[in-house]
Amino acid sequence: MKRILFVFIIFILNVGYSFSQQFHGGIMAGLAGTQVAGDSYSGFKKAGIFAGGFVSLDVGGESSMRMEITYFQKGSRENPTEKNGYRSYLLRLNYIELPILYQYQVGKFNFFGGPSVGFLLGYLESVDQEVISDQQYYNKPAQVSLQINLGFRFEIAPKLLVDFRTNNSLMNIFSETQTGDVKRFWDYGRYSDALILSLLYQFK
Secondary structure, eight states, rough: OOHHHHHHHHHHHHHHHHHHTTTTEEEEEEEEEEETTTSSSSSSEEEEEEEEEEEEEEETTTEEEEEEEEEEEEEEEOOOOOTTOOOOOOOOOOOEEEEEEEEEETTTTEEEEEEEEEEEEEEEEETTTOTTTTTTOOOBSSSSSEEEEEEEEEEETTEEEEEEEEEESSSOOBBOOOOOOEEETTTEEEEEEEEEEEEEEEEO
């Protein structure tokens, strides 16, 4: 937690410095639809909050670099229905995430991509409304996660933009592998996937 607080303070200082250097900065907020590959459920059924701030620097031509700090609610959900035998499932994962993005402007659209590191703040997992994440031998979520982000944004009013992106984990988001895990890239595990729609307000 102290490490996250330190990163946040550095980020705030960078925001102040960025304005003095004619960089760009702003805030953003939106909603995410999330799922976990490997949990035997499908669909972006778990809604979560996505909010934070950003600074960006023009590096020449149509290119720019951008750093963000976001609060990100992820997880997975299965609501009880007749089809699934009225079974329910819920996984809540709360992160502070730090993306570093390369941006390229094409007309009115700004396309971007890059990695992000997530730091776990809290979690809860339940099956049929019974909490299992407090059990003794529970396979806990990993404290640090690595993601890839791809998306685009466009301006809808002066200083106001719409942002759409995908956020997909590259590492197992749990501490250990288990039955039912899927393979992604170089390893087996459970992997978080998210679709995010947000509004951005740019100060400059």
